[in-house]
Amino acid sequence: MNKTINQKAWFFVIPVFILVAFNAVVPLMTVVNYAFQETFGNNVFMWEGTRWFKQILRSERFHAALGRQFLFTGIILLIQIPLGIAIALSMPKKGIGVPICLVLMSMPLLIPWNVVGAMWNIFALPEIGFLGHTLNDLGFDYNFTQQIGDAWFTTILMDVWHWTSLVVLLSYAGLQSIQPAYYQAAEIDGASKWAIFRHIELPKMKKVLTIAILLRFMDSFMIYTEPFVLTGGGPGNATAFLSIDLVKMALGQFDLGPAAAMSLIYFFIVLLVCWIFYNLMMRNEEQK
Amino acid sequence: MSLELKNIEKKIGFETHVYPTNLKLEKNTINILLGSTLAGKTTLMQIMAGLDKPTSGEIWFNDKNVTGMKVQKRNVSMVYQQFINYPNFSVYENIASPLKITGIKDDEIKERVGKVAELLKLSGMLNKKPNELSGGQQQRTALARALVKDSDLILLDEPLANLDFKLREELREELPKLFENRECIVVYATTEPSDALLIGGNTATLMEGKIIQYGKTIEVYNKPVNLNSAKVFSDPPINISDIKKNGNTFSLLKDNVKWKTSNVNLKDGNYKVGIRPHNITTYKEGNNSIEIKGKILISELSGSESLIHFTNSNSNWVSLSNGTHQMNVGQEAKLYMNVDEFMYFDQNNNLVSHV
Numbered sequence: 001m002n003k004t005i006n007q008k009a010w011f012f013v014i015p016v017f018i019l020v021a022f023n024a025v026v027p028l029m030t031v032v033n034y035a036f037q038e039t040f041g042n043n044v045f046m047w048e049g050t051r052w053f054k055q056i057l058r059s060e061r062f063h064a065a066l067g068r069q070f071l072f073t074g075i076i077l078l079i080q081i082p083l084g085i086a087i088a089l090s091m092p093k094k095g096i097g098v099p100i101c102l103v104l105m106s107m108p109l110l111i112p113w114n115v116v117g118a119m120w121n122i123f124a125l126p127e128i129g130f131l132g133h134t135l136n137d138l139g140f141d142y143n144f145t146q147q148i149g150d151a152w153f154t155t156i157l158m159d160v161w162h163w164t165s166l167v168v169l170l171s172y173a174g175l176q177s178i179q180p181a182y183y184q185a186a187e188i189d190g191a192s193k194w195a196i197f198r199h200i201e202l203p204k205m206k207k208v209l210t211i212a213i214l215l216r217f218m219d220s221f222m223i224y225t226e227p228f229v230l231t232g233g234g235p236g237n238a239t240a241f242l243s244i245d246l247v248k249m250a251l252g253q254f255d256l257g258p259a260a261a262m263s264l265i266y267f268f269i270v271l272l273v274c275w276i277f278y279n280l281m282m283r284n285e286e287q288k
Numbered sequence: 289m290s291l292e293l294k295n296i297e298k299k300i301g302f303e304t305h306v307y308p309t310n311l312k313l314e315k316n317t318i319n320i321l322l323g324s325t326l327a328g329k330t331t332l333m334q335i336m337a338g339l340d341k342p343t344s345g346e347i348w349f350n351d352k353n354v355t356g357m358k359v360q361k362r363n364v365s366m367v368y369q370q371f372i373n374y375p376n377f378s379v380y381e382n383i384a385s386p387l388k389i390t391g392i393k394d395d396e397i398k399e400r401v402g403k404v405a406e407l408l409k410l411s412g413m414l415n416k417k418p419n420e421l422s423g424g425q426q427q428r429t430a431l432a433r434a435l436v437k438d439s440d441l442i443l444l445d446e447p448l449a450n451l452d453f454k455l456r457e458e459l460r461e462e463l464p465k466l467f468e469n470r471e472c473i474v475v476y477a478t479t480e481p482s483d484a485l486l487i488g489g490n491t492a493t494l495m496e497g498k499i500i501q502y503g504k505t506i507e508v509y510n511k512p513v514n515l516n517s518a519k520v521f522s523d524p525p526i527n528i529s530d531i532k533k534n535g536n537t538f539s540l541l542k543d544n545v546k547w548k549t550s551n552v553n554l555k556d557g558n559y560k561v562g563i564r565p566h567n568i569t570t571y572k573e574g575n576n577s578i579e580i581k582g583k584i585l586i587s588e589l590s591g592s593e594s595l596i597h598f599t600n601s602n603s604n605w606v607s608l609s610n611g612t613h614q615m616n617v618g619q620e621a622k623l624y625m626n627v628d629e630f631m632y633f634d635q636n637n638n639l640v641s642h643v
Contacts, residue, residue, distance in 0.1 A: 179370050179372075181368040181369075181370050181372050182372055184334075184339050184366065184368075185366065185368070185372045187339065187359055187360070188337070188339075188359050188360070188364060188365065188366055188386075189385055189386050189389060190360040190389045191389070199374045199375075199376060199377065200374065200375070202376075203374075203375040203376040204375060
């Protein structure tokens with residue numbers, strides 16, 4: 001049989017190609033462009049090689065921001081994952097309670113980031129905010145705009161309030177997919193509640209939990225709007241996480257070279273951590 | 289050792305899942321609960337196990353009332369349709385899991401797991417995790433977990449339903465052997481009449497939450513007390529038709545078939561006849577066979593059997609013959625019915641005569 005060679009089908013790929021080029025590759029290349037050069041405006045560029053990368057990697061300011069970022073992400077993961085699982089476990093499995101719980105749980109997820117930030121800002125104000133005022137009335141010396149500990153406490157509380165639901169919903173979906181026969185089999189064996197959780201529920205939730213941890217890691221590692229609105233990175237630089245610091249450097253000081261280098265380093269850290277984590281979690285699955 | 293259900297009833301809300309039921313299972317027997325889905329098999333088994341409480345009635349075990357006693361105290365094992373194993377335990381740990389809780393010494397656990405694993409052909413895969421096994425091996429592991437402790441009652445809830453044909457055949461043949469020389473009562477729920485016939489033992493036919501008949505499997509099959517019992521215990525579905533008896537002559541009311549027999553002692557009048565599909569064949573079988581003409585509706589070959597649906601004058605019939613007999617749809621054909629295997633039911637659907 002004669003094959004007619006016709007490569008016109010490639011034309012169908014062009015729209016996607018253009019779309020991806022404009023929405024991902026071109027902006028990324030711009031950043032790459034800035035990261036390796038020095039510019040004084042007027043479209044004049046000078047090659048700088050890896051200077052900006054070295055500068056960022058050696059700068060104490062970057063180390064501090066990175067440290068704060070890992071601390072924040074670590075804390076919220078340590079709170080949100082167990083708390084999310086615990087809430088999912090205590091939610092009803094059937095009946096009218098299910099839709100009620102699900103709707104209540106999805107509410108915080110539907111609120112835009114800047115609204116959450118503004119809400120918590122007002123909520124936590126020491127003079128007029130419900131939380132701030134109540135804490136002060138109870139005898140706590142609480143002021144999130146001036147005290148570092150209070151700023152962290154409020155930021156973490158806000159993130160837990162906003163995002164634990166995501167972990168709850170994912171865990172709940174995982175739990176619901178466990179067939180009742182598993183629980184009966186465990187009952188026949190006389191397994192304790194802890195054993196049921198450890199040996200049935202947790203392994204069965206492994207995949208959704210991997211997704212939950214990955215999503216929460218990425219989102220919290222790139223968090224910007226909420227702390228920006230709540231604390232503006234303060235007091236001082238106490239809650240200036242990586243993205244806040246990055247914006248300060250790029251738009252506040254207009255250090256485009258170092259900011260671009262930092263963006264790339266930032267991007268690679270997120271990518272690397274996700275890759276390592278995913279491979280660790282899925283190692284057993286791939287052995288099949 | 290015996291398990292007795294006394295007037296067990298199960299209602300959920302306004303729905304009755306099991307109507308008042310009496311059943312006595314003796315020791316060292318395999319008992320099959322045969323019925324379609326929603327017949328109440330699983331509910332009944334869960335009540336037997338103690339996983340579920342009856343709305344009313346009592347369960348007696350060894351002449352002791354155990355109604356409401358928790359499942360952990362009853363020495364019961366159960367195997368499900370789904371392959372239920374602990375996902376992060378190895379096959380060895382899975383099989384050992386029911387023993388660990390009882391506090392048996394490690395040496396003895398090892399010995400017993402080894403024995404059961406050998407019986408179920410799992411010896412080579414004791415270190416694997418369930419998700420690395422095939423479906424058949426996963427179910428073997430679940431069976432091993434049920435067999436490793438000396439349960440008084442072993443409940444198997446459609447254990448072969450999720451396996452593919454070959455694995456099902458293989459495991460089904462092994463099953464009765466697994467329970468030989470065991471001091472226990474086995475209850476096996478299935479929707480497949482062929483499972484019941486192959487495993488033997490006793491069978492209870494169930495329909496819509498009621499036990500219709502309980503007895504030796506072969507007796508229930510050969511002498512169903514009524515039409516429903518015959519329907520439950522027949523696959524493909526049994527042919528049922530209205531007939532008229534006049535002296536020694538019987539005739540179908542809707543179709544053009546007559547036969548004579550002097551072996552049936554019934555008053556003249558209207559009855560129903562039940563004819564199992566394998567008693568209508570493309571060849572003559574038995575000494576007393578009659579012809580039925582038919583127009584072929586469906587003709588299927590499955591394995592070494594031929595399933596033929598055909599219509600006589602007014603009603604449709606199902607026939608199952610040994611061997612491959614390919615027929616064309618629409619073709620007129622002659623088939624033969626084995627009169628000696630006919631079952632006669634009265635107008636209330638109760639069996640009145642079986643030759």
